[in-house]
Amino acid sequence: METQAFQKIYTKINNLTKATIMLNANNVGYDEMAMVHGRMGQVVKIMGDNVILQIFGGTEGIPTNAEVVFLGHPPQLKVSDQLAGRFFNAFGDPIDGGPEVEGKIVDTGGPSVNPVRRAQPSQLITTGIAGIDLNNSLVTGQKIPFFADPDQPYNQVMANVALRAEADKIILGGMGLSNDDYLYFKNVFDNAGALDRIVSFVNTTEDPPVERLLIPDMALTAAEYFAHERQEKVLVLLTDMTLFADALSIVSNRMDQIPSKDSMPGSLYSDLARIYEKAVQFPHGGSITIIAVTTLNGGDITHAIPDNTGYITEGQLFLRMDSDVGKVIVDPFRSLSRLKQLVIGTQTREDHPQVMNAAIRLYADAANAKTKQDNGFDLTDYDERTIKFAKEYAVQLLAVDLNIDTEEMLDRTWQLFKDNFSREEVVIRQEFVDKYWKQ
Amino acid sequence: MERKNKTTGTVAGIIANLVIVKVEGPVAQNEIGFIYHPENKLMAEVIKITGDNVYVQVFESTRGLKIGAKVEFENHLLEVTLGPGILSRNYDGLQNDLDKMEGVFLKRGDYTDPLDREKKWDWTPIAKKGDNVTAGAWLGEVPENSMPHRIMVPFKMEGVYTVKNIVEAGSYIVDDVIATVSDAEGNDIELTMVQKWPVKMAIKAYDNKPRPFKLLETGIRTMDTLNPIVEGGTGFIPGAFGTGKTVLQHAISKYAEADIVIIAACGERANEVVEIFTEFPELEDPRTGRKLIERTTIIANTSNMPVAAREASVYTAMTLGEYYRSMGLKVLLMADSTSRWAQALREMSNRLEELPGPDAYPMDLTAIISSFYARAGFVYLNNGKSGSITFIGTVSPAGGNLKEPVTESTRKAARCFYGLNQDRADSKRYPAIDPIDSYSKYLEYPEVRDYLTKHIGEGWLDKVAKTKNLLLRGREAMEQINILGDDGVPMEFHERFWNSELIDGVILQQDSFDDVDANCPMPRQKYMLEKVLDITDKKFAFENFEDLSGFFKRLINHFKQMNYAEWESDKFKKYEAELEEIMKERLN
Ligand SMILES: Nc1ncnc2c1ncn2[C@@H]1O[C@H](COP(=O)(O)OP(=O)(O)OP(=O)(O)O)[C@@H](O)[C@H]1O
Ligand SMILES: [Mg+2]
Secondary structure (H helix, E strand, O other): OOOOOOOOEEOOEEEEOOOEEEEEOOOOEOOOEEEEOOEEEEEEEEEOOEEEEEEOOOOOOOOOOOOEEEOOOOOEEEEOHHHOOOEEOOOOOEOOOOOOOOOEEEEOOOOOEOHHHOOOOOOEEOOOOHHHHOOOOEEOOOEEEEEEOOOOOHHHHHHHHHHHOOOOEEEEEEEEEOHHHHHHHHHHHHHOOOHHHEEEEEEEOOOOHHHHHHHHHHHHHHHHHHHHHOOOEEEEEEEOHHHHHHHHHHHHHHOOOOEOHHHOEOOHHHHHHHHHOOOEEOOOOOEEEEEEEEEOEOOEOOOHHHHHHHHHOOEEEEEEEEOOOOEEEEOOOOOEEOOHHHOOOOOOOOOHHHHHHHHHHHHHHHHHHHHHHHOOOOOOHHHHHHHHHHHHHHHHHHEOOOOOOHHHHHHHHHHHHHHHOOHHHHOOOHHHHHHHOOO | OOOOOOOEEEEEEEEOOEEEEEEEOOOOOOEEEEEEOOOOEEEEEEEEEEOOEEEEEEOOOOOOOEOOOEEEEEEEEOEEEEOOOOOOOEEOOOOOEHHHOOOOEOOOOOOOOOOOOOOOEEEEEOOOOOOEEOOOOEEEEEEEOOEEEEEEOOOOOOOOEEEEEEOOOEEEOOOOOOEEEEOOOOOEEEEOOOEEEEOOOOOOOOOEOOOOOOEOOOOOHHHHHHOOOEOOOEEEEEOOOOOOHHHHHHHHHHHOOOOEEEEEEEOOOHHHHHHHHHHOOOOEOOOOOOEHHHHEEEEEEOOOOOHHHHHHHHHHHHHHHHHHHOOOOEEEEEEEOHHHHHHHHHHHHHHOOOOEOHHHOEOOHHHHHHHHHOOOEEEEOOOOOEEEEEEEEEEOOHHHOOOOHHHHHHHHHOOEEOOEOHHHHHOOOOOOEOOOOOEEHHHHOHHHHHHHHHHOOOOHHHHHHHHHHHHHHHHHHHHHHHHHOOOOOOHHHHHHHHHHHHHHHHHHOOOOOOOOOOOOOHHHHHHHHHHHHHHHHOOEOOOOHHHHHHHHHHHHHHHHHHHHOOOOOHHHHHHHHHHHHHHHHHEO
C-alpha cells in the first residue's frame, strides 16, 4: 500500500514494546492502519494525543525515529471477480506473482447481517462421508469446525469436503499453515480443476503470527462479495483457528490485559463469534458456509479455544482415530450438527432421523460393553452383538475415507441393524421398521 | 435528572468500545449520550465518572472515531418505549425495530422506532372521569393480537392523580391523547398510549409480590412432573455447549401456558433467532389456536452485535416483561445465554481496569445476577388482579464445569436448577436435564404442594418423590453393576436399574422435534407416570438378567410408540393394549 501525498509523516516514537509502539499524533481514527518503518500497524488505543499501534510483524529493529504514516482507513480489500483463482497474504496483497486485483475497496471486518434479513439455512450439503451426511448433515449458511488433534488428516478431509460440496467459490483462509499444507491445498484444488473457483488468503508458519489476525476478515470480506453481490454459494475454509486464537492471546498479553481461562483474552468468545457469525444464508440464494479447523491438545475440548468455539458454531465434527478398526472416524458422540434437523427426513429419506439416532444409541451400548470387557467382566450376548455392530459401523459408515450417497448410508445401517439385532432392540418408529427392515 | 440544557463534552480517549469523554457540566451514572461521528451518532452509556472524565461504553463499533469528537448527553438513562405494538416485533438489544432498518447489513447509528405510530388501535376506556389513579392504573385497553393490552398511568408518575377526562371508545393512534389527569396541585397532564421507562430499574407499580404458588405448565415432562417451575418462578439451565439449552428453551416457549413470551437472544447465534422468525408465524399456540408469533417478542442481540448492547438486551427484555405483567398477564421470559451477558460485563470491567474477581469477572457479578432474577415474580396489582414473569435463563459454563462464577452466582438467584448432563446429551437422551442433580425449590413450598395436590391429584407428590427415588436407586444399581459386573450383582439390582431406565425412556426423554411428543400436557403426563409407576410395582418372573433387560426394552419401545401417538388415539390405545399383553406373559 502506497502512502499518499497529503499524509503527515511522524518520526518520533515515544515507547516501544515487543508488539506495540506509542507516539504523539493527531487526527487519528480508532482501528486505523498505519505504515511503520515499512511494516503494517493498526491503532488499538488513543489517549489524548498518545496513540498506540499494534505492529503485526513485531517491532524488532524499529528505531525511535522510524517513519510512521497513518493510512486513514481500517484494513481493506479490493473485491471483484478478479479475486477468483488468486493467492494473497494477510494484507490482501498477491503472493502468486500475479497482478494487483482491481475492484471496489471495502473495509474488512464490517457490520453483521441484520438477523431479519437472513433466511433459514435450508440447503443440504453432501460430502459422501457418512460421519457427516448421515449423522451430522450440513446445510449452506452453517458454521462448523473440525475438532482434531494436530496429527489427524483434517486438512485432507476438509479439502475433500470442499471439493464435493458443489460450492460456487471456495475461500481458503490459512493461518499458520505449514508450507507443505499450503502446497497440498494448491495441488488438490489444481488437480480437481477447481483453481478458478478458489480464493486463498494465507499466512504460513514463516509469516509473523500476529498477521494471522487479519486472515479471517479478509477471507470473509471476499466471501461476502461473492455471496451477497454475486449471489453465489460460498464455502469458507478456516484452518487453523486455534493458531488464530493463540495470536489473539499473544496480543492481549502484550497489551497487559487480564487473561481469563487458559491465558486467553476475556473477549475470546466475542472475537470468535464475530468471525463465525459471518456464515449466512441470504434470501436471494447466496450463502456463506464456514468450515473451520480447531486443533485440540490431546483431545481436550474443555480448553478455552474449542470450548468457546463449540458455544458459537453450529456443531462440531470430531475426528478421532478408532484403534479398533485402524481408521480415522467422525466420532458420533462428540460430533454434532445443529442444523441437521432442518434437512434430515425432509430433504433426505424419511427414516433418516430415527435410523441415525438408533445407530448412535447402539454404538453407545457398544462403548459400555467395551468398558465392561476392559474391566474383565463377562459379556452378554447383546454386548457381543453391539461390539460387532460398532466395528462394522465404524468401517462401513463412520470412517472419513468414505464416498457414498445418503440413501446408501441408510440402507447400510438398516442392514447392520438386521445383521445384529432384533426389531425391538433398535427402537425405531414402527412404520419405518415395517417399511425398511428388509426380510 | 432535571437539567435545562444538554451537557456536552468531547472524546478524549478510545479503547475499543470504551470511550473517555471530557465533559463540561453535570452527567449522571448510566446516563445516555451520543457521540457525533462524521456520518452518524453513536449511542453510549455512562459507566464511570472521575472528575470531568466520563467513561462511556459505546453500543456500536468505534472504528474511525477520533479524539475531539463532540458528545451530547441526553438527560435520561437507557429507556424502552412502552405501548401497544410490541408483540410479534423483532428488536435488537436497545429495542430498535430490526424490520424497520434498511439494507441487509446493520448500519451503526441506525436507531429505529420500536412502535408503529400510524396504526390505529381499538380503544375501550376502563377508568372513568373522577377516578383516583396511581402509576400503573389501567386507563383503558386495546386488543393487541387478541391480547388485552392495558394502557396505564405512566410508571414514572408519582402520587395520586384524578382522571379529568378520558376519551371514548374508538380508534386512536398511540400518540393520541387518551386521558387527561390532574395532580394534587391541579396541574393537568395529558397521557397517550406511550410511556418510557429506564431498563435498569424495576417497575414496581404493583401492590405486593407473594411467593409464587401456581404451576406453570411447560409441556416438558421432566420439568413439570419432576421439578416444576411455577408462575412467577425463576429457573436456570446450565449446560456445556450442544447439550440442548436452546432447544429446550424454544420448546418451552412454544408450549408453556403463558400469555406473552419474550425471548432474549443474548450473544447467541443469529440462525437460532431466524429459526424463531421462520417457525413461530407457522406454529399454533396449543391453547388459543392462534399463531405463536402473536404472543411472542424477540430481543435479538446476537453474538456479532456490539457487546455493550448485549448487556442492555436482558434488561430491555425484563422491562418489556414487567410492562406486560402490569397488565395482569402471564409473561414467560427467556434469556439465552446469561453467560454472554456476564462476559460483556467482564470485557468492560477489564477495560476499566477494575480489580477482577474469580475468572476475571467483575466482583459484583453475584449481586448483579441476583437483582436481575429478583425482578421476576408473581404480583398482585393495585386493582387486585395478578400478573407474573416467569424467568428462565441459560448458563454456558466454561468447559462445561459448573463450578464457575456465572453458574454459582445464578444458583444463588434462581429457584429451579435444570442441569444438562453431558453424558445424557452424548447418548441423545434429550432433554438432557439430569433428573437427580436438578431441583425445584418450589416443591418445598407448602402453597405449591397444596396447589399441585389440588390440581393434579391426591398423592401426586408422593408419586413424584417415588419416581425420584427410583431414579436414584437405579443410578446406584448401575454403578454397582459397573463395578461388580452383570453376574456379580443380584437380580434385584438389574430390576432397579431397568425400572429407572423405564422412567428415563418414557418420562424423562422427550423428542422436541416430534410433532406429538414435543408437547405433553399435564393430564397426559400424569397418566403416563402412573402407568410407569404401576409397572415398577409389579413383580415379574425372569430367568436371568438378559431376559429381564429384553423384556424392559420391549416395554420401553412400546411406551415410546405411545409417546409418539396422538393422546388417546386408536394408535395410542393399540400400543397400550399390546403393552398389557406383553406384561401379562410375565406376571406371576
Ligand atoms: N430435546 C431435544 N430433542 C432432540 N434433539 C435435541 C434436543 N435438545 C438438543 N438436541 C440436539 O442437540 C443439539 C444442540 O442443542 P442446543 O442448540 O439446544 O444446545 P445448546 O446447549 O443451546 O448449545 P450452545 O451452548 O452451544 O448454544 C440440537 O441441535 C439437537 O440436535
Ligand atoms: Mg444454545
